[in-house]
Amino acid sequence: MTNKELAQIFATIADLLEIKGEVIYKILAYRRAAETFREYTRPVRDVWREGKLREIAGVGPAIAEKVDELLRTGQLAFFERLKQEVPLSLADLLTVPDLGPKRVAQIWKSLGVTTLQELELAARTGKLRNLAGLGEKSEAKILAGIEARRHATGRMPLGQAWPVAQDILKYLRGIPGVKVAEVAGSLRRMRATIGDLDFLAGADDARPVMAAFVTHPQVARVIAQGPTKTSVELDLGLQADLRVLAPERFGTLLQYFTGSKDHNVRVRELALERGLSLNEHAFVRKDGREIICATEAEVYRNVGLAYIPPELREDRGEIQAAQAGRLPRLVELRDLQSDLHAHTTWSDGQVGVREMALAARARGLRCLAITDHSQSLGVTGGLTVERLRQQRREIDAVQAELGTGFSLLQGAEVEIRADGHLDYNDDVLEDLDIVVASLHTSLRQDRARITERLLNAIRNRHVDIIGHPTGRLLPDRDGADLDMEAILKAAAENGVALEINANPQRLDLDDVHTKRAVELGCYLALNTDAHHPDHFGLAHYGVGTARRGWATSEHVINAWPVERLLQWLDERGHRRPRAVRPAEIGAAPAPAEQKPAARAGKPTARTPAPAAASKAGKSAPAAKSRKPAARRPKTSRPKAANARTARRRR
Incomplete structure (x- = not known):
């Protein structure tokens, strides 16, 4: 079995x-x-x-x-x-x-x-x-x-195909004679769903590679086997193809089969302008002589382009950006400092607060927000206000145990109810460190009504992040029928971050809406929605979606140094003092080309607003309409009443 x-x-x-x-x-x-x-x-x-x-x-x-x-x-x-x-x-x-x-x-x-x-x-x-x-x-x-x-497409979620593909790839790289191997196609481009798998190998003799490939434990049956290409059906139902060429030709092979088709058409057009034709084997001059490329960088260099990351290869402006030297430095997994959406046994998570915090720290994160479900989502064991207070005591105790090198926040994933109201009142929300507002129910309301529900949440001064905005579940459930342009513009205007939920069954926002969010200057939050320690390992799926949407670490709030993130949350008006002040966190330095803002969340001459907001001479979203004074004047915050509060004072 x-x-x-x-x-x-x-x-x-x-x-x-x-x-x-x-x-x-x-x-x-x-x-x-x-x-x-x-x-x-x-x-x-x-x-x-x-x-x-x-x-x-x-x-x-x-x-x-x-x-x-x-x-x-x-x-x-x-x-x-x-x-x-x-x-x-x-x-x-x-x-x-x-x-x-x-x-x-x-x-x-x-x-x-x-x-x-x-x-x-x-x-x-x-x-x-x-x-x-x-x-x-x-x-x-x-x-x-x-x-x-x-009329379903039969495509499989990325999260189901990825681990199997990596297992087969590791197997291929271990076959004697294989000098290089990669998986190509839509999986390498990190598309949310996968139709089939394309494996490529560089070896001087293809025969032993083909013979070993068909014996992999995941192979259910052999469809066809030839000298340079073999096709099989895998246990999980996908077709997998293996192509083998000489290692010195691997660059053109990998570029060609990574795709997309539309991207490759543009690359071939550039080659033709230079008197070259391009196929998976080589560039060919008009006189028949070949230009052989061992790497993709050589392929792009031969058509006058900088290397284009696989996630961008969809013919959505990446060719023009490469020609102009404007390709962004895309966010990477190693940039992530925090995870701002995670669950525990207080609602529908599988382990407790301490276990989740230790697992996050072991992954190299410096900050974790515990965001269990709110009270109306009964099937998840959502928290009443009283249970929320009880959880706060446990979170504070775990924070005290972990010390100053890790920041543990108490938040909530607050249900946006069918009537448009949030599941907790403002006094409760204000006492949380962070608020993620999400849709889980009544997802098939008409466009005007469900859009207004989400807009109400975005306009609420206590909401920091909109979780998995459309509510889609791959591959079976489409997202809600939302006016996404209105949602994205409202998020930009109100300085609310939109989540890229890294669970491969969600990947919500998707890449298309992420790109539009980047263009509008929205903040993004790349979270795992972890319900188990292992789920922190899902982050790379969200990173892939963010990269497909042209997002940089400047757009992603949990890729900021933790000090900057906590200051940003402070400015958004939450009144509950955290147990660790930002200065005590060993914050990682910002990327070389970016420096942290003097006051987080406010663009300065040193830290530009995300993406296109600067094109119109406007400030970042948070600065436009989420000024601290407009939300909650700092003078109105409770005075230091205990040692924990006193530690927050400078």
Whole structure:
């Protein structure tokens, strides 16, 4: 049984339990197990044979027992009993946009609908509109969702394809005779979804490389095998192609198969202007002589361009920027100093505050915001105001233990409710170190209404970040129907950061809206939305999306030195003193071409506003409409009443 098959079984169990109405912690346990097995690069069967299932992060005794039964017998008695209670085909109904488990259960119990075909018939014959909470519009949306599902692209989220691709790439690099190997295509460009995988290798003899490739444990079947190209189908369902050329030709090979097609058309046009043709093997002069390139930098140099990072190769202005010497220094993973969106067992996280803080510090971060869900999001165990106060005491205790080298913030991921109000009142929000406001429910409201919900949050003076702004879930759920231009402009005007959620099922903002946000001078927050220590490792997916959107470390607030970030939060009017003052944090220096502002969040002659805001001679968003005096005069803050507050005074 493959990892993919194990993941599918546990995900289906979670779906059926949710339809059944089981308690949330049981559902989450199975869903987390499915996610773990889906992303695990080693065959789980091998770990099971070694008797080390419990060493897999997130696998507890109950899950390990069920995996053992599945791998020993090929079936699971619990799953078989569950299928007797809840028809297995109901899980398919959850793949229809706008159909959640409660609605599926209602339709099943009221109309006896158990399959997609029966659902479509019920919608077309007007039976759904008679159910409580449903109407003609709901029927139309369900029919549209069924149609969209029918025309699904079959692309896979980047997060599912990436770990498998890296495992195969490591394997290729270990084959004798392989001097260089890379993965190309949309995965190298960090697209949110992947259609197939393109592997490239440089070797003098391709035959042993091809022979070894088809024996990789992830290969399910060989589609075609030739002297320089082999195609296989992998266990996870993707096709993977391997091409092998001589190492000295690797530059043109890698540039060609990285794409995109539109980008490559522009590069070939530049080559033709110089009397050259370009293919994956070489440049060819008119007299037939070749120019061979071992690196991509040589390829771009031969057409008069600086090296263009793979994430920018979409024909969105990168050629012109390279010609003008204006390619940005894109944000990198090593730039990230903080993570400003993380969950613990206080809501739906998997470990406690201390474990998350230690894991963040071990990753090299200098600051972590604990942002558990707010009270109305009941399925996540959201925090009441009283529980929020209790959590504050724990966070302060952990901060005291960690000392001055790491800053632990108490925030909240505050629900933007269906009526447009935030889930906590202003007095509660003001006492938090940081506020992330997010949409989770009523995502199918009409454009005007749901846009206004988000705008209300952006205009609230206590909101610092808008979390996963569109609410999309890859590959099954599109984002809300938002007026994104209005959202982005409001964020820029109010100095509110927009999140690039690094969870590969979200990557929200997407690259297109990130690029527009950069053009408008918005702040960005690149967060993992971690629910487990391992999730901090997802940050690189968000970095890829940020780079595709032309973002630099100046745009990303959690790439700033921690001192600057904390000063920025201070200026935004939160009144709760943090346990560690910024000066005590060992802040990393800013990149060489950028220096931290004298007062964080305010552009000066030394620190320009992000992106295009300066083009119109305007200040950064925060300075335009989020001046501290307009939010909460500093004289109105509580006077030092205890040692912790006194430490904040200079």
